[in-house]
Amino acid sequence: MDQTYINMLFTIAMAIISGVLTLCGKYLNEYKEDLVKRTTDQDSKIIDIGLRVERLREDFNREALHVQRDFVTKEEYIAMISKIDSKLDRTLSALHRVDKTLAQVVVKGEQNE
Incomplete structure (x- = not known):
């Protein structure tokens, strides 16, 4: 190139x-x-x-x-906590009752089969 x-x-x-x-x-x-x-x-x-x-x-x-x-005063605090505690106890008792009733229904249902 x-x-x-x-x-x-x-x-x-x-x-x-x-x-x-x-x-x-x-x-x-x-x-x-x-x-x-x-x-x-x-x-x-x-x-x-x-x-x-x-x-x-x-x-x-x-x-x-x-x-x-x-x-809040100590008394008011204790009263409020006591109310909450009692409501929780009632709720827990109701849940236990529902649980027992439900268990009984399930057992009866199994026996009928």
Whole structure:
């Protein structure tokens, strides 16, 4: 081959390589800009969530202080616990009765078969 053809092929190859590298650079630049935009959006969301958490923490502290002012006496507490305990006992007794009745029905059903 003649040196001119080699120079032309080399020039064409370099042009193609330059074009490919330019396209890759353009793509990487767009990707970088998109990444910066997404990172900025994410940062603003994180800041917004941080502010919301702070507001919730302040609200919780106000409510916690409010609840601490509402005391009950020992007698009221014991009376309320006793009522709850007796309701639980009645519920448990009713459940035992239902359980016994159900067991009897099942036994009768098995005997009839």
